[in-house]
Amino acid sequence: MSKTTGTKGVSRRTLLRGTAGLAGLAAGSGAITGFPYVKSADAKVLRYLGTAVNEGDDISKQCLKDTGIKIEYITATTDDVTKRVMTQPNSFDVLDTEYFSLKKIVPSGNILALDARKIKEFDNITPVFTKGETPGGKKIGGQGTAPWKVLYLEGKDSKKFATSATEFVTLIPTVYNADTLGIRPDLIKRPISSWSELLNPEFKGKASILNIPSIGIMDAAMVVEATGKYKYADKGNMTKEEIDLTMKVMTEAKKAGQFRAFWKDFNESVNLMASGETVIQSMWSPAVTKVRSMGIACTFQPLKEGYRSWASGFCVSKGVSGAKLDWAYEFVNWFLSGYAGAYLNRQGYYSAVLSTAKANMEPYEWAYWMEGKAAEKDIKAPDGSLLEKAGAVRDGGSYEDRMGGVACWNAVMDENDYMVRKWNEFIAA
Amino acid sequence: MSEEVLQQASPGLIPGSGTARAAKPTRLPPSFVSWLQAGPMMLVFLAFFLIPLVFVVIVSFWDYNEYHLLPAFSGRGYTDTFEGCIAQLPDLCTIGKTYLKTLKLCFMVWAITLFIGFWVAYFLAFHVRSKTWQMGLSLLCTIPFWTSNVIRMIAWIPLLGRNGLVNSGLVKTGLINHPLEWLLFSEFSVVLALVHLFTFFMVVPIFNSMIRIDKSLIEAAYDAGATGFQTLVNVIIPLAKPGIVIGSIFVITIVMGDFITIGVMGGQQIAAAGKIIETRVNALQFPAAAANAVILLIITFLIITMMSRIVDIKKEL
Numbered sequence: 115m116s117k118t119t120g121t122k123g124v125s126r127r128t129l130l131r132g133t134a135g136l137a138g139l140a141a142g143s144g145a146i147t148g149f150p151y152v153k154s155a156d157a158k159v160l161r162y163l164g165t166a167v168n169e170g171d172d173i174s175k176q177c178l179k180d181t182g183i184k185i186e187y188i189t190a191t192t193d194d195v196t197k198r199v200m201t202q203p204n205s206f207d208v209l210d211t212e213y214f215s216l217k218k219i220v221p222s223g224n225i226l227a228l229d230a231r232k233i234k235e236f237d238n239i240t241p242v243f244t245k246g247e248t249p250g251g252k253k254i255g256g257q258g259t260a261p262w263k264v265l266y267l268e269g270k271d272s273k274k275f276a277t278s279a280t281e282f283v284t285l286i287p288t289v290y291n292a293d294t295l296g297i298r299p300d301l302i303k304r305p306i307s308s309w310s311e312l313l314n315p316e317f318k319g320k321a322s323i324l325n326i327p328s329i330g331i332m333d334a335a336m337v338v339e340a341t342g343k344y345k346y347a348d349k350g351n352m353t354k355e356e357i358d359l360t361m362k363v364m365t366e367a368k369k370a371g372q373f374r375a376f377w378k379d380f381n382e383s384v385n386l387m388a389s390g391e392t393v394i395q396s397m398w399s400p401a402v403t404k405v406r407s408m409g410i411a412c413t414f415q416p417l418k419e420g421y422r423s424w425a426s427g428f429c430v431s432k433g434v435s436g437a438k439l440d441w442a443y444e445f446v447n448w449f450l451s452g453y454a455g456a457y458l459n460r461q462g463y464y465s466a467v468l469s470t471a472k473a474n475m476e477p478y479e480w481a482y483w484m485e486g487k488a489a490e491k492d493i494k495a496p497d498g499s500l501l502e503k504a505g506a507v508r509d510g511g512s513y514e515d516r517m518g519g520v521a522c523w524n525a526v527m528d529e530n531d532y533m534v535r536k537w538n539e540f541i542a543a
Numbered sequence: 544m545s546e547e548v549l550q551q552a553s554p555g556l557i558p559g560s561g562t563a564r565a566a567k568p569t570r571l572p573p574s575f576v577s578w579l580q581a582g583p584m585m586l587v588f589l590a591f592f593l594i595p596l597v598f599v600v601i602v603s604f605w606d607y608n609e610y611h612l613l614p615a616f617s618g619r620g621y622t623d624t625f626e627g628c629i630a631q632l633p634d635l636c637t638i639g640k641t642y643l644k645t646l647k648l649c650f651m652v653w654a655i656t657l658f659i660g661f662w663v664a665y666f667l668a669f670h671v672r673s674k675t676w677q678m679g680l681s682l683l684c685t686i687p688f689w690t691s692n693v694i695r696m697i698a699w700i701p702l703l704g705r706n707g708l709v710n711s712g713l714v715k716t717g718l719i720n721h722p723l724e725w726l727l728f729s730e731f732s733v734v735l736a737l738v739h740l741f742t743f744f745m746v747v748p749i750f751n752s753m754i755r756i757d758k759s760l761i762e763a764a765y766d767a768g769a770t771g772f773q774t775l776v777n778v779i780i781p782l783a784k785p786g787i788v789i790g791s792i793f794v795i796t797i798v799m800g801d802f803i804t805i806g807v808m809g810g811q812q813i814a815a816a817g818k819i820i821e822t823r824v825n826a827l828q829f830p831a832a833a834a835n836a837v838i839l840l841i842i843t844f845l846i847i848t849m850m851s852r853i854v855d856i857k858k859e860l
Contacts, residue, residue: 193825200610200827218827222610319724325811327822368812375728375810385697390706391727530609534826535623535637541822542640542814 158183158441163199164210165192166380167426167463168289172496173454181448183441191378192326199224204433208442212426214259214328214524216284220273225429227267227282232443235450235467236286242517243287243425243466244279252518254423258332258350258525261287261425285427286446287466289458292421292516296387296397300411309333309419310340312394313367322386322395325376327537329524331357332422333396334364336521340419350525354532361536365543380404387412396422399462402509403501414509420521421510427466459483460496464513486512596840603833612829620834624819641814642842648730648805648815649798652737656794657787659738660745664786665779667746668753681750684743692803699736699808703727728810736808737798744797745790752786753779788854792847799843816842 162169162185174185188206190198196215198205203224211219219225230236241247246254246262256263264284266276275284297306302317312321312333323330335349338360346356367373374392377383383401386392388410397414405412428449430442448454455465456474460483465471472480478490486508493502510516527533571579606617628636635643663684671677687695702708703726710722725731756779764774780787802817809815816839823832 197824197827218610327826371724373810373812376812378811381697385700389700389704391700391704526609530826531623531828531831534822534828535626538641538814538819538822539637541812541818542637542644 159186160184160438160441160445161186161188161205161207162210163188163190163195163206163208165190165195165212165426168210168449168454168458170457170496173449173457176453177445177448180453181444183445183448185445199431203431206431207434207438208445209429209431210288210426211285211429212424212524213261213264213285214424214526216264216275217259217526220264220267220275220284223271223273224432225284226432226434226439227270227272227284228286228429228443228446230281230283232447233283233286233450234447235470236283238467238469239287239450240464240466240468242290248514248518249468250514250518252514254517255420255521256523257346257348257521258422258523260523261285261290261427283429285429286450287425287427288449288454289427289463289465290423290425291399291463292423292510292520293396293398294417294421294510295394295415296383296402296405297413297415298387298390298393298411299413301390301393306394306415307418308340309336309417312396313337313341313363313372315370315372317372317394319371319374320391320393321372322374322383322392323376324396325378327534328526328530329396329422330376331360331364331533331537332522332525334360336419336422338363340417349522351527352529352533354529357527357529357533357536361540365540368540368543403462403495407499407501416510416516416519420519421516422522422524423517423520424524457496460494462508464517468513482506482508484513486510486515599833599836602830603837605830605833607828607830610827617830620830620832621838623831624834624838637814638819638838641816641819644814645799645816648733648737648813649795651734652741652798653791653794655734655738656742656745657791659742660749660790661783661787663742663746664749664753664783667750668756677754681746684746687740687743693807695736695740697807699727699732703732703735728808728812730809730813733805733808733813736804737801740804741794741797744793748789748793749783749786752783756782784854785856788850788856791850795846795850796843799846800839 158181160183164187166189169187169189174187178184188198192212192215195209195211196218199209199211199215199219200222209225241249242254243261243265246256246260248254254260264275265287266278266280267282267284268274268276268280270282272282276282295306295309295312311317312323323333331352332349335346335352335356338344339346339349343363344356344359346352352360375382375386377386377395380398380401383395383397384404386395387397387401387405388408399414402412402414428446430439434442450467450470452467452470452474455467455471458465459471459475460479462483468484472484475483479493481487482489482493482502489502489504489506491504492500493504493506495501510519602612603620604616604618606613606615606619624638626636628639667677667680671680690698700707704710705722705724705727707727709726710719713719714722760778760782761774764778769777800817802815802821805813805815806818806821816835820832820835820839823829823835
């Protein structure tokens with residue numbers, strides 16, 4: 115009924131629970147690399163630590179062809195990536211991680227900021243990252259760890275985020291998206307327009323959220339605000355009282371049996387939705403696409419309160435220098451030069467440099483994915499499989515509408531320690 | 544003696560050993576030999592168990608912030624863990640609730656695996672006559688281990704899910720009107736999956752104990768007029784005790800520390816001692832995680848000590 119294989123390249127943070135997650139948890143975060151490490155003076159090899167979002171075989175193959183740089187993927191979960199940066203900073207060269215983890219990673223001093231002047235396309239990076247607005251000028255919600263708050267450092271070795279642009283960039287932006295609830299329109303049979311529906315007793319035993327405390331609590335906060343119970347100053351940085359309030363709402367819902375299960379991995383979310391175990395849950399765009407490609411109706415439902423967004427980018431380990439650092443720049447420049455951007459756009463994510471991605475996509479693809487227009491032809495995934503038939507329109511519409519509708523960003527709170535304790539209490543309730 | 548063993552074990556390795564070699568045998572002191580024999584295992588044990596364990600205990604008393612371990616003495620990992628345990632009385636605090644739940648699951652899984660494991664082992668040891676069949680049937684018990692943990696657990700969804708085989712079967716036969724929700728992502732499914740996984744760990748040691756019971760003892764019991772039940776209670780169970788205790792130790796230690804099966808089968812909504820540690824580690828709060836690991840270790844150790852009070856395993860082996 116529910117297939118779990120064949121998502122290679124479509125999955126964000128996949129492989130997690132799969133093999134890497136288990137091995138990683140059991141053995142203390144295992145390095146799963148596809149290739150043996152070749153120690154040669156001439157070979158240009160970069161060890162690339164990240165989640166599975168950007169890690170496609172097609173991308174590494176194309177990169178080798180274009181630049182001669184061989185990429186060795188080290189795939190881990192979001193949490194394990196951060197753990198590895200803290201505990202084994204010499205085990206990777208290039209780091210691909212999310213902006214919200216910077217609040218932990220930067221003070222550890224284990225990463226090296228990149229020089230914006232050496233990034234060819236830096237000035238073409240979407241203003242979503244640099245100014246907090248869409249190219250069309252729509253202001254984007256800045257609650258949580260919005261990328262523009264943590265994009266620059268004060269100096270080369272500084273551990274402080276700069277409030278205005280400097281040349282020292284924490285993470286060179288690569289990919290991002292706006293997340294919302296996925297729903298099964300065939301089972302719900304009525305329009306859904308608000309986050310409050312997630313905790314609507316109508317869907318008792320059929321709702322789910324992400325089992326990452328810092329993200330799960332933000333989804334809950336969206337619900338609390340949507341029901342009008344409380345208005346947060348910053349959902350991504352709650353006070354202790356706000357955490358208590360949010361957790362209380364969650365606990366009541368849990369005790370009433372609202373949630374079917376929490377998910378942590380791409381395939382789990384697809385399974386829950388496809389099997390009808392859940393009809394409404396927080397989800398990722400490619401997961402919705404995957405359910406739909408199985409012939410099951412699933413909508414990535416835009417909601418009036420807006421999206422919860424995330425973004426990730428590249429930096430390097432502090433141990434990288436000399437020629438290797440040059441390759442790292444070469445690689446990052448290649449990544450922004452279009453091929454990878456188009457690849458990511460075709461999965462339903464967004465690339466950081468829009469102009470180069472556009473040049474690498476067919477006009478009808480661009481119109482469907484970015485402009486919210488009805489597909490002129492069948493829409494295919496990067497691997498050639500059919501995603502949508504001609505005539506389909508992307509859920510949520512255009513880039514402007516989706517990114518412009520972002521309300522908050524994935525975050526690490528100042529009261530993270532307290533929040534984690536409360537999460538354990540919530541699970542035990 | 545050690546030299547004899549060496550030479551027997553590798554006669555071809557020592558040129559001319561046994562015949563031409565006339566070197567005077569230098570005798571090693573027997574205590575040294577024993578140490579040498581136990582040495583490799585001891586070193587492995589030391590390097591991969593004791594030293595890491597010592598580190599865990601040390602780190603559990605450190606302080607931490609969002610991104611660093613602070614190597615200064617702090618009981619924060621422990622005080623945070625027991626937060627509210629007195630203030631919330633008579634309600635249980637988080638850690639109390641979590642351990643109550645873990646122990647409850649542990650007890651249920653232990654009782655069921657013991658019951659099933661005992662009878663499977665009994666059948667294999669006393670009813671299956673041929674060695675080949677015994678071997679073959681024991682191997683059958685390992686089938687749950689042929690697939691990965693994840694696949695195995697994902698496979699329960701099509702079976703026990705809302706639209707799964709069991710529910711649709713029951714609805715079709717008219718036994719129920721609505722699908723049973725508690726079949727999946729519930730304590731029931733957690734216990735089911737754990738029993739399915741770990742009964743094997745009961746079967747093997749109990750079978751091992753039973754197979755070594757002298758058959759003439761059973762004959763003697765029969766000759767003395769004991770009923771089948773009396774033989775079971777007075778002869779077989781006492782003699783299978785070491786196997787029962789060893790199997791119980793396997794199952795209890797595994798279930799006490801499990802968070803993956805409980806997580807997946809419980810829909811991540813069921814508290815487990817291991818899950819607290821996982822959440823802490825994922826938030827990079829290593830000292831708090833270490834403190835919880837130490838607590839789990841102590842509790843598990845207490846349970847095992849109690850069990851080994853019942854049977855002196857060393858003596859029985």
